[in-house]
Amino acid sequence: MKRYNPIVLIAQVSPISAILGLFLIVPIATILIVSFWDYSEFMLLPDFVWTNYTDTLGSYVTYKTYLNTFKYTVLTWIFTLLIGFPVAYFLCFHVRTLRWQIILFLICTIPFWTSNIIRMISWIPFLGRNGVFNSMLINLGLTNEPLEFLLFSDFAIVLAFVHLYTLFMVVPIFNSMMRINRSVLEAAIDAGANGWQVLTNVVIPLCKPGIAIGSIFVVTLVMGDYITVRLMGGGLRASVGVMMWNEISLLLYPPAAANAVVLLAVVLILVSLMMRVVDLKKEL
Amino acid sequence: MGERRRKEYYFLAVFFTIFVLFLYGPISAILILSFQGPNGGLTFPMNGFSIHWFFALFGEQLVGDFKAAFLRSLQLGLIVMVLTIVVSVLAGLAFRKKFFGSTLLFYTTVASLIVPSILVSLGIGLLYNLMEWEAAWYSSGMGAHLTWTLPFGFLIMIAVFNRFDKSYEEAAKDLGASNWQTIRYVVLPIIAPSLIGVALFGFTLSYDEFARTLMTSGVKNTLPLEIFGMTTNVTTPTLYALGTLTTVFSLVVILTAMGIVFYMRKRRERYGSDAGKGV
Numbered sequence: 001m002k003r004y005n006p007i008v009l010i011a012q013v014s015p016i017s018a019i020l021g022l023f024l025i026v027p028i029a030t031i032l033i034v035s036f037w038d039y040s041e042f043m044l045l046p047d048f049v050w051t052n053y054t055d056t057l058g059s060y061v062t063y064k065t066y067l068n069t070f071k072y073t074v075l076t077w078i079f080t081l082l083i084g085f086p087v088a089y090f091l092c093f094h095v096r097t098l099r100w101q102i103i104l105f106l107i108c109t110i111p112f113w114t115s116n117i118i119r120m121i122s123w124i125p126f127l128g129r130n131g132v133f134n135s136m137l138i139n140l141g142l143t144n145e146p147l148e149f150l151l152f153s154d155f156a157i158v159l160a161f162v163h164l165y166t167l168f169m170v171v172p173i174f175n176s177m178m179r180i181n182r183s184v185l186e187a188a189i190d191a192g193a194n195g196w197q198v199l200t201n202v203v204i205p206l207c208k209p210g211i212a213i214g215s216i217f218v219v220t221l222v223m224g225d226y227i228t229v230r231l232m233g234g235g236l237r238a239s240v241g242v243m244m245w246n247e248i249s250l251l252l253y254p255p256a257a258a259n260a261v262v263l264l265a266v267v268l269i270l271v272s273l274m275m276r277v278v279d280l281k282k283e284l
Numbered sequence: 285m286g287e288r289r290r291k292e293y294y295f296l297a298v299f300f301t302i303f304v305l306f307l308y309g310p311i312s313a314i315l316i317l318s319f320q321g322p323n324g325g326l327t328f329p330m331n332g333f334s335i336h337w338f339f340a341l342f343g344e345q346l347v348g349d350f351k352a353a354f355l356r357s358l359q360l361g362l363i364v365m366v367l368t369i370v371v372s373v374l375a376g377l378a379f380r381k382k383f384f385g386s387t388l389l390f391y392t393t394v395a396s397l398i399v400p401s402i403l404v405s406l407g408i409g410l411l412y413n414l415m416e417w418e419a420a421w422y423s424s425g426m427g428a429h430l431t432w433t434l435p436f437g438f439l440i441m442i443a444v445f446n447r448f449d450k451s452y453e454e455a456a457k458d459l460g461a462s463n464w465q466t467i468r469y470v471v472l473p474i475i476a477p478s479l480i481g482v483a484l485f486g487f488t489l490s491y492d493e494f495a496r497t498l499m500t501s502g503v504k505n506t507l508p509l510e511i512f513g514m515t516t517n518v519t520t521p522t523l524y525a526l527g528t529l530t531t532v533f534s535l536v537v538i539l540t541a542m543g544i545v546f547y548m549r550k551r552r553e554r555y556g557s558d559a560g561k562g563v
Contacts, residue, residue, distance in 0.1 A: 013374070023430060024407075089296065094296055108304070110538055114531050121523060132313070163307070257406070263403070267398065284442045
């Protein structure tokens, strides 16, 4: 076939380039620039100072906050993987007909298209002081007093993350599994592998790209989160997003920008480590 | 092997069921609790059964202007949906071949998905601030939403065109169709069901978006911002009533989209082709 008409090509790619340029690239460049600015109580002062970075990176609180955020990230990642993998495995290898695969898959994906905030709020009747869990525990005689740590705690935060983001793990892993040629599994069995060996030596290695993509989603969503920690932690728990948001609401833009740059760097490092396993273009 | 497999099947089936209960349990609890009696609280037990809290929702003094916020989110969702479809299809068409800068553009789009939302929010907020542009839900807010919906639309289109059988297009060209005719009468009808999918992503992701709207919507709130505001100062089941309404609305949107796709499939099976209709 003949080559593209350059005018057509430009017409096709300029909308996406313009939108991402104006609303992604330029804003991030703005953050980068402002992170070097000075500020007074009322205004931003264009300058080139490192104080925003030295303040942030020199503060014990920053490291503690990052540590706490990593804790949420690692816990959420482990649980979403431990739940997401078997769910994908069941859908792919145990549900026999395509019709049921589609139906069950859609049942899993519908919550993704509804509001995250509502899904967080919906834990209140379960986890509150007089909530379902506490009444159940008291009725079973497991505890006399309602447990206070259920709502507004690290537990609630991780639970909400797992609830919101397990789907991001299920879909890419399912996608990888569906590409596994069934005859490879049969060959492994014929060669004498037991079920566990098939899983660890064949299925899991072939699912690595899916696991990596799912992990990228989960890790970046949790690392940059503000709202879940704010809502489920009752305003008492710290994360990088919450720290940034506190600075933003005090109009401390340059320190917030410096924090944003650090966060972006951390996230990009994590993503590039996970991307080693995937060739993104082959996954589509 | 058969016995083991059956055990594994039952174990995983139970696991899957628990997962689905975990997904839907909490939301069904607030669906039920939104029908609390007038004296009922935020948790079980139900203290009577009424639609009191739905009425309370429409009395403005209590929860702020939720109707206006809903209309804003609805309009914004529709605009973002249309833009997401058009821009993603155009980009998808271009990406069927390599071109100068294609890798850069591909990874920029993927980056748009990976960059933490709070950065997009802060960046656009700062940019508008410095440029002394006025931030509003239909300008800066819309842009922020597009950075979230476009990557989904774009990646779906890439996946769709990767599976696209080019011989249909070649056949059309051999029969004398112009480039435009080929796209209008051959390519677009074939990819139409996927476009419904892109539309669903575009609309619902925008309609529910919170983090990227936070600093970019200007003075007027979108619905998720309004709901978030409510969580800090509303301690009655009104909150659940609003939750129920928006969830039902989302479900209607999702089921409509799925219904359309299903209908298209059926129609296609029945009629097969629309040959001869593209003049």
